[in-house]
Amino acid sequence: MEQHLPRYDVPLEQSGSYKQILEREDVPKDHGRDLKRPKAVRWGTLGVVLLLVIGAVVATVVVLLGKNSSASSSTVQGVVASSPVVVASSSAISTTTTAPITTTTRATTTTTRRVPTPSTSPAVLPATGKFWFGIAVDNSTDVSVQQWTAGGTGVRPLLAHIYFYLQPYNFTTPVQLADYMISFFGGMSDNSVLMFTVQAVNGISEAEAPDSQIQALADAWRELNIRGYKILVRVGHEMNGGWYPWGRIPTLFQEFWIRFTTIVRATAPITSMVWSPTISDSYPYDQRKIPAAGSPDMAFLDTNQNGELDGGDDPYSGYWPGDEWVDWVGGSIYYYGPSFPYNDNFVPDGHWLERTLTGRVTLTGEQRGPSFYDVYCVQKKKPFIYAETAVYHWPNGTGVDEVAQKQAFWRLALNRTTIAQFPMVRALAWFEVAKIEEAWANQFLDFTIGNNPDVLQAFLGDVKAPGNTAANIDTSIFVWG
Ligand SMILES: *[C@@H]1O[C@H](CO)[C@@H](O)[C@H](O)[C@H]1NC(C)=O
Numbered sequence: 001m002e003q004h005l006p007r008y009d010v011p012l013e014q015s016g017s018y019k020q021i022l023e024r025e026d027v028p029k030d031h032g033r034d035l036k037r038p039k040a041v042r043w044g045t046l047g048v049v050l051l052l053v054i055g056a057v058v059a060t061v062v063v064l065l066g067k068n069s070s071a072s073s074s075t076v077q078g079v080v081a082s083s084p085v086v087v088a089s090s091s092a093i094s095t096t097t098t099a100p101i102t103t104t105t106r107a108t109t110t111t112t113r114r115v116p117t118p119s120t121s122p123a124v125l126p127a128t129g130k131f132w133f134g135i136a137v138d139n140s141t142d143v144s145v146q147q148w149t150a151g152g153t154g155v156r157p158l159l160a161h162i163y164f165y166l167q168p169y170n171f172t173t174p175v176q177l178a179d180y181m182i183s184f185f186g187g188m189s190d191n192s193v194l195m196f197t198v199q200a201v202n203g204i205s206e207a208e209a210p211d212s213q214i215q216a217l218a219d220a221w222r223e224l225n226i227r228g229y230k231i232l233v234r235v236g237h238e239m240n241g242g243w244y245p246w247g248r249i250p251t252l253f254q255e256f257w258i259r260f261t262t263i264v265r266a267t268a269p270i271t272s273m274v275w276s277p278t279i280s281d282s283y284p285y286d287q288r289k290i291p292a293a294g295s296p297d298m299a300f301l302d303t304n305q306n307g308e309l310d311g312g313d314d315p316y317s318g319y320w321p322g323d324e325w326v327d328w329v330g331g332s333i334y335y336y337g338p339s340f341p342y343n344d345n346f347v348p349d350g351h352w353l354e355r356t357l358t359g360r361v362t363l364t365g366e367q368r369g370p371s372f373y374d375v376y377c378v379q380k381k382k383p384f385i386y387a388e389t390a391v392y393h394w395p396n397g398t399g400v401d402e403v404a405q406k407q408a409f410w411r412l413a414l415n416r417t418t419i420a421q422f423p424m425v426r427a428l429a430w431f432e433v434a435k436i437e438e439a440w441a442n443q444f445l446d447f448t449i450g451n452n453p454d455v456l457q458a459f460l461g462d463v464k465a466p467g468n469t470a471a472n473i474d475t476s477i478f479v480w481g
């Protein structure tokens with residue numbers, strides 16, 4: 001999150017309309033990525049495909065189980081997609097695509113480490129009809145969990161989210177690392193949801209992010225599970241931008257994700273994995289770390305095959321490790337302003353969030369890329385968390401006041417209309433951070449709710465007071481700690 005603000009050095013106009021690109025003659029209509037398919041086609045064929053899928057799944061399972069009973073490889077099955085989905089192949093994985101089903105056969109050597117679980121019912125999930133509001137805090141102490149839990153805010157979030165480095169921690173037992181982890185969550189109730197964004201700051205190869213370090217974290221999460229905490233793990237976040245060591249290296253990212261998830265699943269039972277790119281209409285965000293032409297990474301990312309990473313490419317599919325390896329999806333979703341340069345205080349309009357979640361240009365509503373919500377939440381059936389989200393307030397700027405900005409934002413995300421429209425959205429972690437932002441000419445930006453008493457009172461009035469018709473928020477959906 002240190003550099004979560006993308007540098008917008010690719011003007012939107014230059015990157016072309018996603019829809020126009022799809023319609024071009026020279027763009028292959030299907031080279032294995034259903035994510036590019038125009039929405040109308042997808043939905044039009046959904047019913048028919050579903051019927052075919054059910055029959056085909058049964059047939060394929062039978063065939064593959066037969067094949068593998070004598071071979072010493074394991075078959076990962078159970079991915080019923082509503083349209084063809086390709087599980088990316090890496091050296092450890094071979095992929096068989098039997099449209100519209102994907103079956104992945106793992107190599108023998110890695111069988112013991114692969115522990116996939118069903119994709120549609122993660123261990124960590126709010127009860128039906130409930131929603132988790134949470135806060136995302138830096139691992140430093142500028143805005144702490146205690147600020148919220150000590151009673152000052154009037155609500156104790158059930159979910160808190162911190163940023164945690166992948167590094168050697170030098171504790172001799174998992175209990176000690178678990179105690180250290182919990183020290184960042186002071187005051188949270190002991191049945192709460194603790195979310196960790198693990199930052200593999202040294203890189204994500206096996207040498208840079210060794211299994212031993214992942215295992216140490218997983219052992220501590222297991223300990224926290226035993227104590228009653230539910231854990232969400234978000235690793236490799238914002239992998240579709242060029243600002244992190246794990247950014248824009250899809251081949252290595254997928255391997256890393258599977259390696260990490262395998263260890264976590266084999267260790268910590270009440271722990272779910274959150275796959276979480278940056279979601280905004282300005283992909284590819286910046287020009288850092290563009291993979292070399294002709295490289296395997298570029299093949300994953302240049303989905304429109306025009307030789308460039310541009311706004312016509314699918315921002316997400318290249319990083320997808322396969323449905324069976326992901327429990328939740330999430331996103332970094334920030335409101336900066338109507339258009340670049342975002343040099344003032346702005347309030348999001350009523351369409352902004354909905355358009356962001358569905359791959360449209362927020363200003364015009366034009367379809368620009370795949371709908372994140374339709375592909376990952378509806379088709380792949382993954383619950384969604386706003387993993388870090390907010391609108392910033394810039395005290396040095398002019399424009400609307402802070403209460404108006406932030407209230408408009410949470411009302412957009414939490415009001416009845418939005419919740420009904422996006423039922424797979426199950427949680428939100430507000431970016432409770434205020435900091436000097438390098439990408440903003442070192443200006444001080446405050447993303448928080450908790451720092452300004454007026455903002456906080458407005459928030460409580462909206463989420464705690466039932467019958468507040470201006471907010472149109474169903475306060476009974478929230479689970480507090
Ligand atoms: C917290 O972040 C700092 C850098 O800001 C880093 O040096 C430190 O290792 C991090 N601690 C944890 C527990 O992630």
Ligand SMILES: *[C@@H]1O[C@H](CO)[C@@H](O)[C@H](O)[C@H]1NC(C)=O
Nearest residue numbers: 165166167168169170171180
């Ligand atoms: C653990 O020890 C190693 C080696 O001495 C050191 O590099 C690393 O910073 C230590 N980790 C922490 C979190 O203190």
Ligand SMILES: *[C@@H]1O[C@H](CO)[C@@H](O)[C@H](O)[C@H]1NC(C)=O
Nearest residue numbers: 350411412415417418471472
């Ligand atoms: C609720 O959200 C919708 C978008 O889903 C928006 O159009 C509307 O203005 C919001 N209502 C309030 C009271 O903020």
Ligand SMILES: *[C@@H]1O[C@H](CO)[C@@H](O)[C@H](O)[C@H]1NC(C)=O
Nearest residue numbers: 395396397436442443444445
């Ligand atoms: C406001 O801008 C001035 C001039 O650029 C700068 O010196 C000051 O630090 C800024 N204040 C904040 C809170 O960012």
